[in-house]
Amino acid sequence: MRALIRFVLVACVLGGLRPASAGAQAPSPSRCAADSAYHPFDFWVGAWVVEDSAGHFLGKDEVAPIAEGCAFMETWHDVANWEGRSLFYYTLGDRRWRQVWVTPQANAPSGYIEKRRIGTLPNGAVRFQGEFQGATGIVLNRTTLTPLPDRRVRQVIELSRDGGTTWLRAFDAFYRPATGSGPGSR
Secondary structure, three states, rough: OHHHHHHHHHHHHOOOOOOOOOOOOOOOOOOOOHHHOOOOOHHHOOEEEEEEEOEEEEEEEEEEEEOOEEEEEEEEEEEEEEEEEEEEEHHHHHHHEEEEOOOOOOOOOOOOOEEEEEEEEEOOEEEEEEEEEOEEEEEEEEEEEEEEOOOOOOEEEEEOOOOOOOOOOEEEEEEOOOOOOOOOOO
């Protein structure tokens, strides 16, 4: 519950909710847009149709910058219109991106997960990892987002029940731009 409250507070702050100011000063331009640390997801910004490797429709996804580009919000709807949302934000203290994934089943295993960016791969992919309490213990959850040359993005989610010794692929999908959208439409 404490983590969910923290998510809501972070979302409010990053969403632009702030105390009213006494003056009618124009807001200063965001420094995030000029800082390369805030651009690792430019390839993933846009509206997407999500399919498996055989071209079967899995859902739709939208990734949009919020708070003047200082964070990103992902909104996922699967084929049954089940929704999940992620807030991606950058922490200055450890210079690392973090993700909070929340679904309407936040009180069930994997319905709520906090992840942190653990690396960038040579092909431009970004990788996040977190954990959740499964039925038989802690489950590691690793997500890799890879930009592809044909403007698609591949997302692979893997799970490990043995502390990372072995990984099971739980989700493997290709994101193609929805009409009029796509990578870098930031």
